[in-house]
Amino acid sequence: MKKFYTLLKYEIYRLMVSPATYVVASIFTLSMGGIFIFLLHDYIKFAQDIPLVQMFCRCFWLPTCVVVPLLSMRSFSEEYKSGTFQNLFSVPVTYTEVVLAKFFAVYGTFIFLWLCSLSIFVAVGARSEPIVRELAFASPFNMGGGLLFIAITGLLFVAIGIFASSLTENQIISCMVTFFILLALFIGEQFFANRSQITNLNLYGTYQEALNIFSQLDNFCNGVFDTRIVVFYLSTCVLTLCFSTLVVQRKLN
Amino acid sequence: MAKGDAIVVSELIKKYCGQVALNAVSFSIERGSVVGLIGPNGAGKSSILKILAGIIMGTSGDVIINGCSVAENVMQAKQHVSFMPENNPLPDHLQVGEYLRFRAELKGIPTKKIRQSTEKVMRQCDLYYEARHRMIKTLSKGYRQRVGIADAMLGNNEIVILDEPTIGLDPHQIIGVRKIIDANKGSRTILLSSHILSELETVCDNFIIINRGRIVATGSLDELSNNVQGKNIFCARIGGNEQTIRENFELVGVQIIEFKRSLCNEEYVIKFEAADEAYRLLLLKISNNGELFVKKIGHVECSLEEIFLNSTRRCRDQDNADDS
Numbered sequence: 001m002k003k004f005y006t007l008l009k010y011e012i013y014r015l016m017v018s019p020a021t022y023v024v025a026s027i028f029t030l031s032m033g034g035i036f037i038f039l040l041h042d043y044i045k046f047a048q049d050i051p052l053v054q055m056f057c058r059c060f061w062l063p064t065c066v067v068v069p070l071l072s073m074r075s076f077s078e079e080y081k082s083g084t085f086q087n088l089f090s091v092p093v094t095y096t097e098v099v100l101a102k103f104f105a106v107y108g109t110f111i112f113l114w115l116c117s118l119s120i121f122v123a124v125g126a127r128s129e130p131i132v133r134e135l136a137f138a139s140p141f142n143m144g145g146g147l148l149f150i151a152i153t154g155l156l157f158v159a160i161g162i163f164a165s166s167l168t169e170n171q172i173i174s175c176m177v178t179f180f181i182l183l184a185l186f187i188g189e190q191f192f193a194n195r196s197q198i199t200n201l202n203l204y205g206t207y208q209e210a211l212n213i214f215s216q217l218d219n220f221c222n223g224v225f226d227t228r229i230v231v232f233y234l235s236t237c238v239l240t241l242c243f244s245t246l247v248v249q250r251k252l253n
Numbered sequence: 254m255a256k257g258d259a260i261v262v263s264e265l266i267k268k269y270c271g272q273v274a275l276n277a278v279s280f281s282i283e284r285g286s287v288v289g290l291i292g293p294n295g296a297g298k299s300s301i302l303k304i305l306a307g308i309i310m311g312t313s314g315d316v317i318i319n320g321c322s323v324a325e326n327v328m329q330a331k332q333h334v335s336f337m338p339e340n341n342p343l344p345d346h347l348q349v350g351e352y353l354r355f356r357a358e359l360k361g362i363p364t365k366k367i368r369q370s371t372e373k374v375m376r377q378c379d380l381y382y383e384a385r386h387r388m389i390k391t392l393s394k395g396y397r398q399r400v401g402i403a404d405a406m407l408g409n410n411e412i413v414i415l416d417e418p419t420i421g422l423d424p425h426q427i428i429g430v431r432k433i434i435d436a437n438k439g440s441r442t443i444l445l446s447s448h449i450l451s452e453l454e455t456v457c458d459n460f461i462i463i464n465r466g467r468i469v470a471t472g473s474l475d476e477l478s479n480n481v482q483g484k485n486i487f488c489a490r491i492g493g494n495e496q497t498i499r500e501n502f503e504l505v506g507v508q509i510i511e512f513k514r515s516l517c518n519e520e521y522v523i524k525f526e527a528a529d530e531a532y533r534l535l536l537l538k539i540s541n542n543g544e545l546f547v548k549k550i551g552h553v554e555c556s557l558e559e560i561f562l563n564s565t566r567r568c569r570d571q572d573n574a575d576d577s
Contacts, residue, residue, distance in 0.1 A: 006358040017346045083342030089308050090336040091359040092328045253309050 011105030057146030069178035072161025080169035265314035289453035306336035341401035345390035493545035
């Protein structure tokens, strides 16, 4: 366990000293800030059914598709290219420790960025007109639920990024692979959810809701904590990380 | 496995995508010795070293490190080994001191001893004053190499494996590396590969010559020399008449390999093969002969380079013969 912490510390430091991380963080916070201002204007003009924070969280797929590939692409790809990868395994560390350290470093950064972006609500709400304050602070539980959902789904998204990075030594390829897998995941889930609704199969009401990532988000924001969703994302994350471990092992031998 | 063996490799085979890189390699290395692994490019040196370091696994065969099988318990085996890979890749974003601390933590050195251990190796490798706080990306090739060696020497691993440790170093630095190896002689088993054969000749007790994934010769320089060119090869520089010299050699039954006239008049350089008794007789005969005078005579020492070239050539010829 001590070696895992050492590796995790090393990976976080690696992310922190990389200018790319700051570029990603800037893109993320700026785009989330932009989305927030856009939504706020909309909410001031017209009253909406859905709380502002829930609508804000609904846009999570857009920055996720950009941020996760950019954060995770360096994890293994850079180490393959520089050759430090083999050096890492010349000491008594396991494949799992290395994969998990890289995963949690990226995941931690991803969550940190989300916490920063959600702090916009606190920052803006505390120093604004009463109407804005009301909108920002209206639903703290929705914010908690949204963040929890993003944290749970983020497990799988980051694991996909780590897996793509373990496949190739080219960071651009790794980034593109992650981007398209995540995009396919968002679009695919929507597509199957809509299809089951249109065909009015037995899927409706059972799998439709389970597949629709946005209805899952809404459920979490409304305080409906569905353990099936947690199990789904957690198990697929573990499976993806297992595949990453196998790929890393294969790459070495 | 002999009691004093630190490394025992038996029937080790390594295949990359069906291509045989190591073909039933077997050897053992005595504890505390310094062993040089020599071979042409692509012979399988790095594969052997990586398998010994537990980085990659052999396809079949067994590797025992300090009594611990690498195939069965790689983590335990890794605890005995320190490895410096070829080209020595290092993370650019760390300072030298930070990197060595990171490696010390991964090697399981107790937290209290990390500072002491890293400072010790940095002093040994001349990094402490000049490079301790420098970013690795700003280091020259020589310094990077020294960081790699410092990493390999870090901790109390009984076995140290160095893949091309002196590549890119200037003569002063090479002497520095030699001193580090000499200082660890006896207390640690050191296995190093290098293309600078003269360097290996100076520091190593034993040698393993590998070619096309097979061991072609092992042993000390004397043993290899005897294997390569036969046991009793001598060279003499004798002054006198050519005919008389030849007659004397024939009389004691010594076989002349090479007979050359020296640049000086009436002096000949003769390379010959003789059994111990015949050699003594020949010495007696020549010294009693008033017409001849011996300027120099002695056993021919073969250089590591000659041994290496001879062994690998012999292996290649054998392979060609097998193919045809």
